[in-house]
Structure formats: C-alpha cells, structure tokens
Amino acid sequence: MVETTRLPGEPWRSIERAFEDHRRFLITTHVHPDGDGLGAELGLWAYLRSRGKDARIVNSDAVTERYAFLDGEGQFERYDPAVHDLFIASCEVAVLLDFSRWDRIGRLEGPIRNSGALTVCIDHHPGTGGPADLNGIDTGASSTGQLVYELLRPLGHPFDPRMATGFYVSILTDTGSFRFSNSDPRAHRAAAELLAHGLEPSRLYEHVYGNWSVGRLRLLGRVLDAMRLEAGGRIILLPVPRESIDATGADSTDAEGFVDIARSAAVCRCVVLLLEQRDGRIKVSLRSKGTVDVNAVAGRLGGGGHLYAAATVLDGPLDAAARAVLAELVPALDAAPDEGAAR
Numbered sequence: 001m002v003e004t005t006r007l008p009g010e011p012w013r014s015i016e017r018a019f020e021d022h023r024r025f026l027i028t029t030h031v032h033p034d035g036d037g038l039g040a041e042l043g044l045w046a047y048l049r050s051r052g053k054d055a056r057i058v059n060s061d062a063v064t065e066r067y068a069f070l071d072g073e074g075q076f077e078r079y080d081p082a083v084h085d086l087f088i089a090s091c092e093v094a095v096l097l098d099f100s101r102w103d104r105i106g107r108l109e110g111p112i113r114n115s116g117a118l119t120v121c122i123d124h125h126p127g128t129g130g131p132a133d134l135n136g137i138d139t140g141a142s143s144t145g146q147l148v149y150e151l152l153r154p155l156g157h158p159f160d161p162r163m164a165t166g167f168y169v170s171i172l173t174d175t176g177s178f179r180f181s182n183s184d185p186r187a188h189r190a191a192a193e194l195l196a197h198g199l200e201p202s203r204l205y206e207h208v209y210g211n212w213s214v215g216r217l218r219l220l221g222r223v224l225d226a227m228r229l230e231a232g233g234r235i236i237l238l239p240v241p242r243e244s245i246d247a248t249g250a251d252s253t254d255a256e257g258f259v260d261i262a263r264s265a266a267v268c269r270c271v272v273l274l275l276e277q278r279d280g281r282i283k284v285s286l287r288s289k290g291t292v293d294v295n296a297v298a299g300r301l302g303g304g305g306h307l308y309a310a311a312t313v314l315d316g317p318l319d320a321a322a323r324a325v326l327a328e329l330v331p332a333l334d335a336a337p338d339e340g341a342a343r
Helices: 012-021 035-050 067-070 081-090 106-112 144-155 161-174 185-195 201-209 213-224 242-248 259-261 294-300 318-334 338-342
Strands: 025-031 056-059 076-078 093-096 118-123 134-137 228-230 235-240 272-277 284-286 309-314
Touching: 012 118, 012 134, 012 144, 025 035, 025 081, 025 106, 025 272, 035 067, 035 093, 035 144, 035 161, 056 081, 056 144, 067 161, 067 201, 076 318, 081 106, 106 259, 118 228, 144 185, 144 284, 144 318, 161 185, 161 201, 213 235, 213 242, 213 259, 235 318, 259 284, 272 318, 284 318, 294 318, 309 318
Parallel strands: 025 056, 025 093, 056 076, 093 118, 118 134, 235 272
Antiparallel strands: 228 235, 272 284, 284 309
8 A cells, every 4th residue: 555654854854844943934836837836835835824934925927817716815926026025035934836946936036045045945847956955856746735745744733624725736737637647646645635624626626627718718729720730640739829819818828738638639649839928939838648758858948847748938939939849859759669659
C-alpha cells in the first residue's frame, strides 16, 4: 500500500521550522497563475492564518474568472508597488510556489530579492535546483499543492475546508482531472484524504471544468476549425490569433485546456497550442501522449515544464513561432518510440 508519508529529510525539515518559527509571510506563484499555483497558495495561506501568522498572497497577475471561486475572502492580491512594497520589505519569509526560476515571477522578483526575507521554494517541475534559500523540489509529486499538503499533514494541526479545497484543486487540475500519467497512487491517496474534510468533488469539478463562457465556446470552435495537422497527423497545431480572441468576446485565459482537448485525437502524439498575446509574442503550450519529451523541446526554445507538458514564449508572428517549434519537435518525435501513441 502506498501511503502519504512525511517528506524525507532536508530541506523539508528546515521549511517546517521556517513555517513554525516566523510570523510574517508573503506567498506567491508564477505569472498567469493556474489551478495548481492558486490552490497551493490558498491551502498554505489558510494553514498559516489558522496558526496565527500574518500571511498574504500577492501575485503578479489577477485571478482569472475560472478560479474566482477560490477567492472567497479576497485573499488573492494583484501586485501594486504602492500597496505591497512596504509589506514585502517587512516579510520574514517569502514562499515561492509552483515555479523554480526567478524569471517566472514577473514584477515581484525585484521586491522579493531585495527584501532580505528568507526565500522558500516548493515546486514539482524538473530543471534547476531552485532559486531560493530553501528549495523543496520533488518531481515525483503530481502538483505543488500535493507537496505542500504532504509537508503540513504530519504536523498535527487541524485542516479546514479552505485548506483542503486549495490542495484538492491543485491535484485535480495538474492531473487533468486524474487523466494524466502523474495520477499515481500517491496523488489519489492525497486526494482521498482531502475529500474526507467535507469536500464535494462534483461541485469542485463543475467550478473548474463546467463553467465555460459563451465566448470560450465560440473561441474553441474557431481554434478547432483552424487546426493544422503536421508530421503525418502525429502533431496537431492549434493557432490562436489575437483577432479570434477579440472577435469571440473571449479572453486569453479562455484557451486554457484547449491543448488537452485536441490531445484526445487518436492519431495524435503531440499537440502545440500557439496563443498570440497582445504584445505580439506567442505563448506556446506543448503536450505529449507519453514518449516525446516536450520539456526538452521547450527547454531548447527557452521554456520548460514537465516531461509530457511544457510551455515557452516566442517572438511572433504565429507562423514563425510554429516553424520554430516544429523544427525542434519533429526530430524529437521521430526519435521517440512508437508505443506511446496509444497512451
């Protein structure tokens, strides 16, 4: 039987002590925060507050409509130098969740690095050893929220539904609702333990996956209509020009998840979504069905992520970005074993 046990050794014991010994905490995650980053923030924030700590969540970007249900107390603050710089300078500990490179934090990098606070990174992405004074990195975890839960669970303090909701949403979203290969016994056991705190999994699923706007539906129709097949159909390209977003009344964040919908095509082995941003740069999301290391592909293009799910940002226009991605992805696909096509 696989059990959720105490995370072993250092740096986890030092991180535990930092949470116990200090009083004032900043909690943050990467730019364009997703369900894992936001869920991990909510769970840790609620835990620290329950222990009488002064903790605030400050992110470079606002919470999107999709995850607004997590913000019941208005605890997710968007960074404003005039509002937050004094607080950041006074913090004893800055907790960096779900990223392990300073360039993923946006405008908060300078204020945090100049604050003199002890920096704590908790993450599950492969790559660097971490940017912080204490780096808790475990690439075997399904999500950062799962890691924070596993860190706090053995400490013996009661969990409330806010904590459990945050950590469960982290696991739910980063496993693709338990569809991806990281949905292992460890992730399922943590999810089961969290559900025991009175959560309603069907309600949380509807919040995350069943609350689409009409604009998002219209945008999906346009994106699928413009879909391109490359490398004999083994690669699906999904271009998302800015004009399609504007014409449908959608938002850039509405394209989140489209890459996983296309991944369900039987012949497909990789999906590439190319999202044109307002500044003309192209946000690239890559997915693999299980044998192509898209993290390595993204790394060669200046990005990163997980073995089978990664991202990067390239200069536009869309066609040029697509050519750059295919130049790296097609050779990686040709070199990968074929058996992953059915995964």
